[in-house]
Amino acid sequence: MRTGTRLSIIGPGRVGRTLGWALARRGFQIVDVLGRDGQRTENAVAFIGSGRGCTRWDELSGEWDLLLVSVSDDALTEVAERIAHRFPSLQGKTALHTSGFHSSDVLRPLKDRGATIGSLHPLMTFSEPAVARERLSGIYYAVEGDPPAVAQAHRLVIALEGRAFSISPEQKPLYHAAAVLACGHVAALLETAFAVLDAIGLEPESARRAFDPLIRETIENVLREGGRRALTGPFARGDARVIAAHLAALADVDRDGEFANVYACLGRRALHLASLHPTRRAAIRAMLTSDATNLPR
Numbered sequence: 001m002r003t004g005t006r007l008s009i010i011g012p013g014r015v016g017r018t019l020g021w022a023l024a025r026r027g028f029q030i031v032d033v034l035g036r037d038g039q040r041t042e043n044a045v046a047f048i049g050s051g052r053g054c055t056r057w058d059e060l061s062g063e064w065d066l067l068l069v070s071v072s073d074d075a076l077t078e079v080a081e082r083i084a085h086r087f088p089s090l091q092g093k094t095a096l097h098t099s100g101f102h103s104s105d106v107l108r109p110l111k112d113r114g115a116t117i118g119s120l121h122p123l124m125t126f127s128e129p130a131v132a133r134e135r136l137s138g139i140y141y142a143v144e145g146d147p148p149a150v151a152q153a154h155r156l157v158i159a160l161e162g163r164a165f166s167i168s169p170e171q172k173p174l175y176h177a178a179a180v181l182a183c184g185h186v187a188a189l190l191e192t193a194f195a196v197l198d199a200i201g202l203e204p205e206s207a208r209r210a211f212d213p214l215i216r217e218t219i220e221n222v223l224r225e226g227g228r229r230a231l232t233g234p235f236a237r238g239d240a241r242v243i244a245a246h247l248a249a250l251a252d253v254d255r256d257g258e259f260a261n262v263y264a265c266l267g268r269r270a271l272h273l274a275s276l277h278p279t280r281r282a283a284i285r286a287m288l289t290s291d292a293t294n295l296p297r
């Protein structure tokens with residue numbers, strides 16, 4: 001993308017700040033940064049290092065070539081309508097949103113005004129922008145939309161030293177569900193393990209430290225050789241009595257059954273990976289299909 005591309009950002013949250021910061025350092029000229037809250041928006045402008053903060057739609061200038069829409073998924077429809085309402089003509093301009101779930105079609109009101117539209121989803125977790133901005137190099141971006149918008153998105157990915165891949169609009173919900181399983185659900189799963197450890201008096205900080213090598217090694221093994229070879233433990237061995245005892249112990253410390261249900265649900269997936277005798281597999285499967293809250297104690 002030519003240096004000096006004028007970029008405005010709508011939604012200066014985790015993704016907007018991080019990409020804004022990186023693109024400002026790669027020759028993009030940040031024009032407007034529009035958020036809902038004045039202070040948060042000013043903080044975002046300070047973080048990005050350039051641009052003009054605004055909180056009202058009528059403050060948004062039309063002096064941009066590329067609009068990055070990084071609002072929360074549920075706000076995209078309304079925000080697209082507001083942008084279209086603000087600008088009677090968007091001829092020659094491009095708008096990209098960063099949602100993994102929505103297709104570019106959610107920006108159709110902008111297309112109706114003449115813009116080319118696309119989606120550019122960074123396949124990365126942006127928890128803390130000051131950390132995330134240092135980890136952008138080499139990440140993948142799912143891209144779809146109008147051909148000119150896709151071409152813009154590719155140039156942007158190159159500027160960010162990332163890698164782009166195509167996705168069809170219909171694939172996005174499943175693609176995004178997979179990303180949630182690999183990211184947010186992993187966080188939820190690990191926190192469940194730490195909550196279980198809390199029941200035996202291990203503080204979360206100590207638990208994170210003690211489990212660090214185990215977690216990293218597991219993830220590295222899965223990424224290197226796949227889950228089937230990486231699977232170890234009672235499900236890989238078919239230790240049915242151990243699994244039954246785990247379920248009972250988990251149900252004992254959590255009467256709502258959440259811990260045991262998480263264990264049983266993922267246990268069913270682990271059974272798919274294990275090479276077990278069919279009889280043993282069926283016996284374990286029977287334990288895992290029962291409601292974990294009604295296990296015999």
Ligand SMILES: NC(=O)c1ccc[n+]([C@@H]2O[C@H](COP(=O)([O-])OP(=O)(O)OC[C@H]3O[C@@H](n4cnc5c(N)ncnc54)[C@H](OP(=O)(O)O)[C@@H]3O)[C@@H](O)[C@H]2O)c1
Binds near residue numbers: 011036037
């Ligand atoms: N975080 C990630 O790891 C990640 C990774 C890849 C893609 N994404 C995608 O990127 C997008 C943004 O995610 P995020 O995590 O950066 O969200 P975020 O940190 O919650 O930031 C969202 C931003 O949008 C603004 N916003 C929300 N509703 C709005 C509205 N109705 N009008 C104007 N602005 C509004 C928020 O303003 P306030 O500050 O006032 O709430 C905030 O600045 C989402 O589509 C998400 O799926 C996120």
